Amino acid sequence: MPELVEIFEMAPRDGLQNEKREIALADKIALVDCLSRAGFRRIEVGSFVSPKWVPQMADSAAVFAGIARKPGISYAALTPNMKGYEAAIAAGADEVAIFASASEGFSRANLNCSIAESLERFTPIMEAAKADNVKVRGYVSVVTDCPFDGATPPENVAKVVASLRDMGCYEISLGDTIGQGTPESVTAMLRAVLEEAPAEQLAGHYHDTSGRALDNIEASIELGLRVFDAAVGGLGGCPYAPGAAGNVATEAVNARLVALGYETGLDGAVLEEAAALARKMKGPQK
Ligand code: HMG
Ligand code: MG
Numbered sequence: 001m002p003e004l005v006e007i008f009e010m011a012p013r014d015g016l017q018n019e020k021r022e023i024a025l026a027d028k029i030a031l032v033d034c035l036s037r038a039g040f041r042r043i044e045v046g047s048f049v050s051p052k053w054v055p056q057m058a059d060s061a062a063v064f065a066g067i068a069r070k071p072g073i074s075y076a077a078l079t080p081n082m083k084g085y086e087a088a089i090a091a092g093a094d095e096v097a098i099f100a101s102a103s104e105g106f107s108r109a110n111l112n113c114s115i116a117e118s119l120e121r122f123t124p125i126m127e128a129a130k131a132d133n134v135k136v137r138g139y140v141s142v143v144t145d146c147p148f149d150g151a152t153p154p155e156n157v158a159k160v161v162a163s164l165r166d167m168g169c170y171e172i173s174l175g176d177t178i179g180q181g182t183p184e185s186v187t188a189m190l191r192a193v194l195e196e197a198p199a200e201q202l203a204g205h206y207h208d209t210s211g212r213a214l215d216n217i218e219a220s221i222e223l224g225l226r227v228f229d230a231a232v233g234g235l236g237g238c239p240y241a242p243g244a245a246g247n248v249a250t251e252a253v254n255a256r257l258v259a260l261g262y263e264t265g266l267d268g269a270v271l272e273e274a275a276a277l278a279r280k281m282k283g284p285q286k
Helices: 011-015 025-037 060-066 082-091 104-111 115-132 152-165 183-193 213-222 250-259 268-279
Strands: 006-009 042-046 074-078 095-101 134-142 171-175 202-206 226-232
Touching: 006 250, 011 025, 011 042, 011 074, 011 134, 011 268, 025 042, 025 060, 025 268, 042 060, 060 074, 060 082, 074 082, 082 095, 082 115, 095 104, 095 115, 095 152, 104 115, 115 134, 115 152, 134 152, 152 171, 171 183, 171 226, 183 202, 183 213, 202 213, 213 250, 226 250, 250 268
Parallel strands: 006 042, 006 226, 042 074, 074 095, 095 134, 134 171, 171 202, 202 226
Antiparallel strands: none
């Protein structure tokens, strides 16, 4: 039996959040419904952040309400604070994600607070999620390079990973937010992080700005990671990370993993269908 490597699908959230023009609710729902047929176990559907900060995600509750849920899939939402957590749970999110940064510059730009303050805001989310029996995933952004503070020291990433681990995140996703990581810098970062958390608790979230994301995934597999975030059609970017291009494309990750002899559980034909839908939603390159 080939070993399983899981792709966590990001297009409806990380993929669409950076699109400037308004995308119709029906198109967002159609994308999630198509993805639900592809074989994913987890799909990030939207985020419950300030609509002033990320207007494209303002209708996330309506997306959750409109999708045809398939049993066995966890439909996830990003939540920066208690207000977001409460809205995500009311909308029916199966799991939520909190998101921190490994650099102070990006924390300020993305969350309007320091790293320490962001972790404080996450504490009540963790408490509520525990009481509600809701799983919480953690993200760490700018794990190799920050658009504001330059190269990120691996020990800074490890420190934030340790905090998220201590808070009770079931998995921690390591974001190369601006896609500047190389197999060398990703490996150095992972070696530091693996001192704090086992590979089974980690995921790679690599944007593909420099075309190295697939190589970075391979380097991460070498160190034991078996979960990677990706978005069909290579959609996406972060509005608060200047120059951040799309997430690595799910269909490309799937093809590489299959070529390497791994099982992904995904249906390539449905992935192509979803990628075509995603590409139609993509506005002009910024
Ligand atoms: P702030 O302005 O400091 O917040 O933003 P505030 O508490 O002062 O509130 C300001 C206004 O926002 C208030 O409304 C609040 O009610 C409202 P007003 O009184 O002005 O009408 N507000 C909310 N509304 C809806 N939902 C909420 C919420 N919270 C406050 N949850 C805040 C702080 C965290 C809210 C803001 O900075 C924010 O929303 N940031 C999110 C930015 C974001 O979504 N970035 C992209 C996702 S992260 C990412 O893409 C990286 C990742 O993919 C990994 C990687 O690639 O590295 C995960
Ligand atoms: Mg991202």
